[in-house]
Amino acid sequence: MSQLTVDSTATWEAELEGRVPPHLSEEIEIFETQIAQKRQGKIDDKVFAETRLRRGVYGQRYDNGQRHDGTASRALEYPCGDLTKGPNTVWDAPGMLRIKIPFGAMNGEQMEVLADLAEEYSDGIAHVTTRQDIQLHFIHIDDTPDIMRRLAAVGITTQEACGNSVRNVTACPLAGVCRDEPFDVSPYAHAMTHFLLGHRDAQDFGRKFKIAFSGCEQHACGLANMHDLGVLAQVRTTGHGTKSTERGFKVFVGGGLGPVPHQAKVLREFVREDELLPLAQAVCRVFGRLGEKRNRARARIKFLVAKLGIEEFTRLVDEELAILPADERWTAYLDHLDVADEHPTRPGAALEPGPRPEGFAEWLGTNAQRQRQAGYVTAAVNLPLGDLTSTQLRALADTARRFNGGLVRNTVEQNIVLRNVGEADLPALYAELRAAGLGAPGASSLVDVTSCPGTDTCKLGISSSRGLAGELRKRIADSIRTAGVLADEAVKDLRIKVSGCFNSCGQHHVADIGFYGVSRKSDGRTMPHFQVILGGQWTENAGSYGLAVVAVPSKRIPEVVERIAGLFVAEREKGESFQSFIARVGKARIRQLLDDLTKLPTYLEDRTLYSDWGDPREYTLGDLGVGECAGEVVTAVEFGLSAAEREVFQGLLELDRGDAGTAASRAYAAMVQAARALITTENIDIGNEPDEIVGEFRTRFYDTELFFDPYAGAKFANYLFRIHGDAETDSGEEAHRRIEEAQLFIEAAHACNQRISELQAAGSLKRAV
Amino acid sequence: MNATSATGLDDLVKLDLKVLASSESAAAPEEFIPVFHRWITERVLPELLIDVADYSHVHEGPGVLLVGHDAIYAYDESRGEPGLLYSRRRETAPETAGIRTLNERLESLLLCAFRACDQIEAEPQLNGRVAFDRHRIELRVNDRLVPRDDETASALGEALRRALAEAGVAGDRGPAGVQRIGEARDRLTLRTG
Numbered sequence: 022m023s024q025l026t027v028d029s030t031a032t033w034e035a036e037l038e039g040r041v042p043p044h045l046s047e048e049i050e051i052f053e054t055q056i057a058q059k060r061q062g063k064i065d066d067k068v069f070a071e072t073r074l075r076r077g078v079y080g081q082r083y084d085n086g087q088r089h090d091g092t093a094s095r096a097l098e099y100p101c102g103d104l105t106k107g108p109n110t111v112w113d114a115p116g117m118l119r120i121k122i123p124f125g126a127m128n129g130e131q132m133e134v135l136a137d138l139a140e141e142y143s144d145g146i147a148h149v150t151t152r153q154d155i156q157l158h159f160i161h162i163d164d165t166p167d168i169m170r171r172l173a174a175v176g177i178t179t180q181e182a183c184g185n186s187v188r189n190v191t192a193c194p195l196a197g198v199c200r201d202e203p204f205d206v207s208p209y210a211h212a213m214t215h216f217l218l219g220h221r222d223a224q225d226f227g228r229k230f231k232i233a234f235s236g237c238e239q240h241a242c243g244l245a246n247m248h249d250l251g252v253l254a255q256v257r258t259t260g261h262g263t264k265s266t267e268r269g270f271k272v273f274v275g276g277g278l279g280p281v282p283h284q285a286k287v288l289r290e291f292v293r294e295d296e297l298l299p300l301a302q303a304v305c306r307v308f309g310r311l312g313e314k315r316n317r318a319r320a321r322i323k324f325l326v327a328k329l330g331i332e333e334f335t336r337l338v339d340e341e342l343a344i345l346p347a348d349e350r351w352t353a354y355l356d357h358l359d360v361a362d363e364h365p366t367r368p369g370a371a372l373e374p375g376p377r378p379e380g381f382a383e384w385l386g387t388n389a390q391r392q393r394q395a396g397y398v399t400a401a402v403n404l405p406l407g408d409l410t411s412t413q414l415r416a417l418a419d420t421a422r423r424f425n426g427g428l429v430r431n432t433v434e435q436n437i438v439l440r441n442v443g444e445a446d447l448p449a450l451y452a453e454l455r456a457a458g459l460g461a462p463g464a465s466s467l468v469d470v471t472s473c474p475g476t477d478t479c480k481l482g483i484s485s486s487r488g489l490a491g492e493l494r495k496r497i498a499d500s501i502r503t504a505g506v507l508a509d510e511a512v513k514d515l516r517i518k519v520s521g522c523f524n525s526c527g528q529h530h531v532a533d534i535g536f537y538g539v540s541r542k543s544d545g546r547t548m549p550h551f552q553v554i555l556g557g558q559w560t561e562n563a564g565s566y567g568l569a570v571v572a573v574p575s576k577r578i579p580e581v582v583e584r585i586a587g588l589f590v591a592e593r594e595k596g597e598s599f600q601s602f603i604a605r606v607g608k609a610r611i612r613q614l615l616d617d618l619t620k621l622p623t624y625l626e627d628r629t630l631y632s633d634w635g636d637p638r639e640y641t642l643g644d645l646g647v648g649e650c651a652g653e654v655v656t657a658v659e660f661g662l663s664a665a666e667r668e669v670f671q672g673l674l675e676l677d678r679g680d681a682g683t684a685a686s687r688a689y690a691a692m693v694q695a696a697r698a699l700i701t702t703e704n705i706d707i708g709n710e711p712d713e714i715v716g717e718f719r720t721r722f723y724d725t726e727l728f729f730d731p732y733a734g735a736k737f738a739n740y741l742f743r744i745h746g747d748a749e750t751d752s753g754e755e756a757h758r759r760i761e762e763a764q765l766f767i768e769a770a771h772a773c774n775q776r777i778s779e780l781q782a783a784g785s786l787k788r789a790v
Numbered sequence: 791m792n793a794t795s796a797t798g799l800d801d802l803v804k805l806d807l808k809v810l811a812s813s814e815s816a817a818a819p820e821e822f823i824p825v826f827h828r829w830i831t832e833r834v835l836p837e838l839l840i841d842v843a844d845y846s847h848v849h850e851g852p853g854v855l856l857v858g859h860d861a862i863y864a865y866d867e868s869r870g871e872p873g874l875l876y877s878r879r880r881e882t883a884p885e886t887a888g889i890r891t892l893n894e895r896l897e898s899l900l901l902c903a904f905r906a907c908d909q910i911e912a913e914p915q916l917n918g919r920v921a922f923d924r925h926r927i928e929l930r931v932n933d934r935l936v937p938r939d940d941e942t943a944s945a946l947g948e949a950l951r952r953a954l955a956e957a958g959v960a961g962d963r964g965p966a967g968v969q970r971i972g973e974a975r976d977r978l979t980l981r982t983g
Binding site (some may be wrong): 031033036056082083090092093095097098099100113114133137139141144145146158159161340405406408409410412413415457458459477478488491494601635636637638 | 792804805820823824827830833838841842843844845848849850851852855857859862868869879882917927932934935975977
């Protein structure tokens with residue numbers, strides 16, 4: 022018999038002693054202490070919640086201790102009893118850990134540790150996000166300090182991955198090898214990451230702050246236009262008649278998606294590289310000082326920039342810059358711009374004719390791109406829904422070590438890219454990837470559907486975005502295989518992006534065809550839907566944002582894609598882009614094309630539409646119980662809400678026609694109509710005067726908080742209050758925003774109506790007056 | 791003296807046990823989604839079950855998971871070999887409260903995994919298309935703090951043989967053939983059959 026003794030008191034803290042950087046070690050120890058204090062009730066719930074969020078420890082669906090099984094909401098009796106890790110967040114409930122991967126860059130050792138952690142603490146899956154992070158799900162909070170130590174030992178931190186902080190600094194995954202960029206932005210993204218991490222001027226924000234770097238203006242890789250701070254590489258000549266140049270950046274501020282997207286404004290046409298970090302610091306100071314703190318719905322910097330105007334915002338930034346105490350870190354990194362350099366480890370020989378592995382040609386056509394460096398290419402690993410297993414992650418680390426020294430970059434399209442691969446090595450590389458199940462073609466094409474977590478794990482999810490994205494992947498792949506309409510060259514490079522709710526984590530606004538989850542009532546039940554978003558532009562760093570056309574039941578969305586793609590294939594003009602085509606045919610035509618899909622069957626006619634993709638439970642937004650009386654009331658309200666939807670759609674058409682003033686007026690009228698529809702549940706005699714409607718709406722639905730979204734609170738109601746009495750505008754951008762807001766207000770009215778039905782059914786509705 | 795009482799392995803909670811599906815099994819992982827949802831609703835197992843996660847889109851992945859507080863169950867497809875994976879993470883359920891030794895823990899693991907296998911084999915929705923070979927089992931230490939050396943593998947293998955015998959899994963294809971599989975960097979994994 023063996024005389025083995027395993028040290029059962031072994032810990033990761035002891036195991037990794039000397040390998041965790043002291044500042045991160047101290048950070049993790051503080052968090053571990055806070056966990057202990059929370060267990061003893063010595064930290065306030067809200068404080069602890071923000072504490073853990075700033076370390077990437079996030080909530081997950083069902084962490085309020087409730088789960089609806091399709092017929093009733095049932096308690097999940099976690100063993101921790103009343104212990105919570107934040108308001109309404111049960112301690113023992115599984116959570117998500119977001120791991121920051123600055124500009125998506127990972128080495129082999131880091132990939133192996135991530136693979137280990139996914140196996141030991143999560144579900145064996147590493148998930149690549151739309152902001153180049155890695156997320157692990159079903160994590161217990163008690164395990165997080167050890168996970169953080171193991172990550173820190175290989176140079177990764179979760180610090181400020183969530184919460185009101187500077188999130189992961191993203192960058193174009195082709196930075197350094199792209200043929201269009203003036204220079205590699207990677208070292209600048211690296212410097213920005215480390216400069217602002219834990220910086221005292223970036224600790225007092227009302228909301229999160231996202232930064233992105235891009236190497237060029239025309240592609241989408243960096244998405245600089247849709248970030249709080251977007252940084253675009255530029256080179257300019259210096260002096261007169263000389264050929265000297267200097268590096269710098271065009272800097273954007275106040276962009277963002279979310280429920281109402283904002284295009285970023287230009288803060289500086291050109292800042293020199295030594296001016297970049299102080300400028301970012303000054304922006305953080307202005308945001309920290311003047312950004313909204315109480316109303317979370319308007320706390321992103323985009324609202325501050327919109328409120329102040331870019332000129333005033335710029336003036337305030339200049340004021341801060343003038344008084345900033347000098348910091349040697351502003352320029353010290355410029356002596357180490359090779360910090361993020363990646364060098365090929367194999368020769369860059371050309372791809373010679375010869376035998377090829379099965380599927381190689383198709384993969385080569387979509388997944389490989391020539392680099393600036395002759396003889397080298399980038400190779401994209403197309404991940405289904407951004408997921409890969411621990412085994413695949415280790416295999417990828419091995420493959421990367423063999424072909425490029427072990428370095429990869431995560432992409433905002435939820436893929437992973439290997440760079441500096443010699444062209445001649447491509448068949449062997451592909452063979453290895455294929456053996457690991459990582460050789461799927463179609464990266465960055467129609468089949469490469471992006472999705473946020475949605476109802477799978479996100480607490481805010483309304484519809485199953487991953488379920489839909491998975492189904493679309495299958496159907497598109499089938500159509501391509503069988504030479505169906507989705508195989509047509511015209512649609513090959515279109516992008517589809519799906520969000521589970523209006524919050525845009527799936528980046529649906531910048532897709533060619535985007536979807537976000539909503540719900541509708543039908544036959545006394547709730548049915549999952551997606552809003553169809555058209556007109557967005559992925560290229561030119563997310564150059565424009567799309568708008569909702571119509572809501573369609575979730576299960577019919579694949580048909581939506583086929584019809585829209587089919588129309589484009591059949592009727593596009595020579596050389597016409599998808600965006601131009603949509604603008605030409607108009608949203609009314611598209612709506613007509615999809616009209617029959619919006620007609621809802623009764624439950625008995627087709628039950629399948631009353632559940633979501635990949636989830637057999639009858640769909641609900643919570644506890645559902647609708648009586649017949651409520652059903653009648655709902656019918657009347659739905660009628661009014663439907664009228665409001667029509668009004669906003671007309672506004673959309675006006676906007677397309679270029680009449681911003683009328684579009685904005687219609688958006689306002691739509692909100693008033695939706696508010697009136699809700700009021701009819703309590704006061705059937707309500708008139709048509711906006712003042713009266715808004716006043717009654719305020720009393721009956723705002724003051725009582727009946728209209729409040731469970732997570733966004735008063736946000737949508739405030740859209741109406743903000744423009745009531747000041748509805749006129751000629752600004753196209755403002756009209757665009759109001760259309761968005763009106764659509765969200767109507768969605769909120771639908772949700773409010775559902776809550777009223779449920780409260781009436783339960784006999785617990787309190788009358789406002 | 792118990793084989794593992796002096797080894798520290800008695801404190802080892804994070805263990806995975808996979809029962810491989812028989813070669814005739816013919817169900818797609820997606821078919822387990824409604825089954826596992828129903829298990830949550832009807833509280834089919836005596837522990838807290840929380841959620842279902844679908845990874846059937848991933849190559850040789852964890853398939854479809856039934857996530858519980860103490861353990862994850864999965865119709866797992868890793869290495870291209872489908873099977874019922876039972877991955878224990880913690881022990882808070884009354885059923886596991888009294889466990890003190892590795893032997894007791896392995897018996898408990900086998901009980902939980904076999905119970906889930908029985909349940910799946912009897913599922914009307916699967917119509918008898920899934921069966922498990924209870925002689926083909928993988929035991930994995932899901933904790934890299936535990937040494938992955940031959941001594942640990944040997945002690946664990948001995949305990950597994952005993953637990954299998956206790957569970958009545960014996961005979962020609964029984965517990966005698968326990969071998970270590972996987973690479974050095976993998977979690978310590980033993981396989982029978």
